[in-house]
Amino acid sequence: xxxxxxxxxxxxxxxxxxxxxxxxxxxxxxxxxxxxxxxxxxxxxxxxxxxxxxxxxxxxxxxxxxxxxxxxxxxxxxxxxxxxxxxxxxxxxxxxxxxxxxxxxxxxxxxxxxxxxxxxxxxxxxxxxxxxxxxxxxxxxxxxxxxxxxxxxxxxxxxxxxxxxxxxxxxxxxxxxxxxxxxxxxxxxxxxxxxxxxxxxxxxxxxxxxxxxxxxxxxxxxxxxxxxxxxxxxxxxxxxxxxxxxxxxxxxxxxxxxxxxxxxxxxxxxxxxxxxxxxxxxxxxxxxxxxxxxxxxxxxxxxxxxxxxxxxxxxxxxxxxxxxxxxxxxxxxxxxxxxxxxxxxxxxxxxxxxxxxxxxxxxxxxxxxxxxxxxxxxxxxxxxxxxxxxxxxxxxxxxxxxxxxxxxxxxxxxxxxxxxxxxxxxxxxxxxxxxxxxxxxxxxxxxxxxxxxxxxxxxxxxxxxxxxxxxxxxx
Amino acid sequence: xxxxxxxxxxxxxxxxxxxxxxxxxxxxxxxxxxxxxxxxxxxxxxxxxxxxxxxxxxxxxxxxxxxxxxxxxxxxxxxxxxxxxxxxxxxxxxxxxxxxxxxxxxxxxxxxxxxxxxxxxxxxxxxxxxxxxxxxxxxxxxxxxxxxxxxxxxxxxxxxxxxxxxxxxxxxxxxxxxxxxxxxxxxxxxxxxxxxxxxxxxxxxxxxxxxxxxxxxxxxxxxxxxxxxxxxxxxxxxxxxxxxxxxxxxxxxxxxxxxxxxxxxxx
Numbered sequence: 155x156x157x158x159x160x161x162x163x164x165x166x167x168x169x170x171x172x173x174x175x176x177x178x179x180x181x182x183x184x185x186x187x188x189x190x191x192x193x194x195x196x197x198x199x200x201x202x203x204x205x206x207x208x209x210x211x212x213x214x215x216x217x218x219x220x221x222x223x224x225x226x227x228x229x230x231x232x233x234x235x236x237x238x239x240x241x242x243x244x245x246x247x248x249x250x251x252x253x254x255x256x257x258x259x260x261x262x263x264x265x266x267x268x269x270x271x272x273x274x275x276x277x278x279x280x281x282x283x284x285x286x287x288x289x290x291x292x293x294x295x296x297x298x299x300x301x302x303x304x305x306x307x308x309x310x311x312x313x314x315x316x317x318x319x320x321x322x323x324x325x326x327x328x329x330x331x332x333x334x335x336x337x338x339x340x341x342x343x344x345x346x347x348x349x350x351x352x353x354x355x356x357x358x359x360x361x362x363x364x365x366x367x368x369x370x371x372x373x374x375x376x377x378x379x380x381x382x383x384x385x386x387x388x389x390x391x392x393x394x395x396x397x398x399x400x401x402x403x404x405x406x407x408x409x410x411x412x413x414x415x416x417x418x419x420x421x422x423x424x425x426x427x428x429x430x431x432x433x434x435x436x437x438x439x440x441x442x443x444x445x446x447x448x449x450x451x452x453x454x455x456x457x458x459x460x461x462x463x464x465x466x467x468x469x470x471x472x473x474x475x476x477x478x479x480x481x482x483x484x485x486x487x488x489x490x491x492x493x494x495x496x497x498x499x500x501x502x503x504x505x506x507x508x509x510x511x512x513x514x515x516x517x518x519x520x521x522x523x524x525x526x527x528x529x530x531x532x533x534x535x536x537x538x539x540x541x542x543x544x545x546x547x548x549x550x551x552x553x554x555x556x557x558x559x560x561x562x563x564x565x566x567x568x569x570x571x572x573x574x575x576x577x578x579x580x581x582x583x584x585x586x587x588x589x590x591x592x593x594x595x596x597x598x599x600x601x602x603x604x605x606x607x608x609x610x611x612x613x614x615x616x617x618x619x620x621x622x623x624x625x626x627x628x629x
Numbered sequence: 630x631x632x633x634x635x636x637x638x639x640x641x642x643x644x645x646x647x648x649x650x651x652x653x654x655x656x657x658x659x660x661x662x663x664x665x666x667x668x669x670x671x672x673x674x675x676x677x678x679x680x681x682x683x684x685x686x687x688x689x690x691x692x693x694x695x696x697x698x699x700x701x702x703x704x705x706x707x708x709x710x711x712x713x714x715x716x717x718x719x720x721x722x723x724x725x726x727x728x729x730x731x732x733x734x735x736x737x738x739x740x741x742x743x744x745x746x747x748x749x750x751x752x753x754x755x756x757x758x759x760x761x762x763x764x765x766x767x768x769x770x771x772x773x774x775x776x777x778x779x780x781x782x783x784x785x786x787x788x789x790x791x792x793x794x795x796x797x798x799x800x801x802x803x804x805x806x807x808x809x810x811x812x813x814x815x816x817x818x819x820x821x822x823x824x825x826x827x828x829x830x831x832x833x834x835x836x837x838x839x840x841x842x843x844x845x846x847x848x849x850x851x852x853x854x855x856x857x858x859x860x861x862x863x864x865x866x867x868x869x870x871x872x873x874x875x876x877x878x879x880x881x882x883x884x885x886x887x888x889x890x891x892x893x894x895x896x
Contacts, residue, residue, distance in 0.1 A: 260724075274729075274731070274732065282684055284729075285682070285683075285723065285725075286684075408650065411678045438879060439879045450650050450879050454652065454681065457683065458679035459681075460679060
């Protein structure tokens with residue numbers, strides 16, 4: 155049964171479908187649940203054949219495995235999407251304006267709107283980027299804005315993935331699978347397509363050709379760390395789909411002032427590189443000298459204006475956890491408008507008042523390490539034992555500046571197909587955003603992650619999460 | 630003072646080098662206290678791939694060694710008009726924020742020796758920062774005596790302080806680490822120095838600049854116990870030696886390298 159403490163996106167309190175789901179609910183009521191279950195198994199087989207075995211969120215130690223797919227789509231109405239689009243575009247523009255500022259004049263620090271130590275003591279700030287202005291002021295070209303929903307009109311940004319958001323190949327393959335399994339649904343309902351993403355990615359990257367590019371059609375390449383990387387499938391998939399070269403560091407070399415790719419017909423210049431190699435490994439001449447995954451000299455060529463690197467090195471400073479709580483101010487500072495999308499309220503434990511609140515409400519809150527990642531060192535208050543709470547309280551009091559706290563959000567639910575029929579499960583959403591000098595393009599869809607375990611709020615694939623196709627309806 | 634400089638660096642290898650890239654920071658800038666009248670650089674055995682300005686506004690050239698070359702020769706020469714500012718460079722230019730020079734780098738992280746060196750000066754720094762840095766410069770000169778051949782390019786400030794000896798680069802890095810420890814922004818300068826009575830110099834020079842409120846950047850040459858005057862030419866800046874190094878490179882293969890530097894600075 156649907157738990158009314160949580161907003162269910164498909165079913166209203168009385169049992170009627172919410173408006174975006176009315177078409178789907180009609181169709182569903184005419185289907186035989188047993189046949190649907192069988193289709194569910196087929197979908198999984200179809201998926202396996204396509205061979206997606208990479209790990210969505212790039213945990214390095216996670217084993218390669220298949221992420222479960224659920225056949226019930228997550229449906230978003232046209233008007234809901236318009237609002238989200240506006241909010242995402244505003245936020246992404248602010249992120250790029252922030253990056254341009256922080257690597258140049260740092261007006262936001264001079265204005266006192268952001269404390270200096272948030273940047274000065276942050277390892278994600280890359281001094282080598284100071285004074286660097288990429289084409290059109292675009293630093294983060296490919297963004298994945300993680301959203302959660304808690305009510306009819308309540309959306310929150312959970313995090314801004316401004317470095318290398320992955321998972322877009324899931325968005326594409328989920329749709330492919332649904333089109334294959336349920337073609338009739340797509341003739342009955344106006345679902346906006348997502349299949350143009352690779353072409354849009356290609357267009358968007360091409361529009362970011364470097365200052366010294368004087369050709370007609372920029373050559374785009376995807377730089378992968380190689381076959382052992384957990385997202386290698388996505389790298390090769392995207393390169394293939396957008397008609398770009400898939401390269402590893404060993405294929406590239408500085409020749410005639412450009413980064414060039416070795417081919418059977420000699421060297422060919424690369425104008426825009428969509429790199430899936432982390433900053434530290436990108437260039438052994440400038441960064442980690444031990445790196446075997448990077449291209450020596452690529453940073454020099456970049457600074458000289460002969461290649462565009464997407465996303466730009468140093469964009470991590472924009473999606474850092476320490477910075478997150480300042481995002482509403484950042485949006486306002488650069489756009490002059492209030493943020494359309496809400497931030498999750500965040501208590502900075504470095505501030506005495508916040509710390510005392512957090513200590514008083516520890517069992518209700520989620521406490522995160524400022525510089526931690528992958529959920530390590532995190533406390534989920536409502537799920538923690540008394541002993542865990544006590545231990546964490548000590549850690550918090552010893553180093554308050556290391557932590558931020560947030561309320562436990564009542565994530566919305568969307569049903570999944572189970573043996574007992576439809577059952578609600580918690581979801582989040584990652585839309586994929588492309589930024590070029592003149593345009594912010596948001597694919598009408600995204601990656602919906604779903605916690606398959608009943609009652610679980612953790613949608614991570616490493617902890618029993620699955621994915622759903624995300625439908626944005628046309629007008 | 631008008632200074633004429635000729636700086637030739639020659640790398641010789643016992644066999645052809647497979648692949649080598651070098652970042653050169655060998656071009657002085659015009660700034661307060663110095664005007665570049667004429668400057669050229671020429672390279673044989675290698676080709677300039679790109680030229681650009683880095684985060685410290687240093688002019689950088691990326692050079693690749695030519696296929697099959699066994700020798701790379703870099704010659705920079707020109708004329709600079711200098712002015713005696715008694716070390717006071719003044720406000721910074723460029724975009725690198727002051728706070729960047731407050732944080733340690735791996736080569737300038739303080740350890741027990743540098744901490745000890747700076748500890749006695751902590752009380753005075755607020756009331757008399759300039760005097761304190763002068764004292765610090767003397768203390769560094771005493772703690773790290775000028776000795777050639779005991780340290781290398783990658784020796785850290787703390788290592789040099791522990792050893793108690795080093796060259797100008799080590800003394801400058803100890804000075805930088807200690808000044809930051811005392812709460813003052815500090816940076817490394819690589820450049821040239823006209824030594825009295827001789828035209829031929831053994832190597833290019835390096836010293837420290839410390840930010841002093843009210844004055845801005847002030848140079849301190851520990852090795853020569855002076856604040857840089859019109860005999861000095863500033864070439865490149867960085868948070869430590871590695872960032873301001875005249876040549877920073879990467880090379881593949883196992884060819885044996887021999888380095889030969891010839892430098893003339895004259896009036």
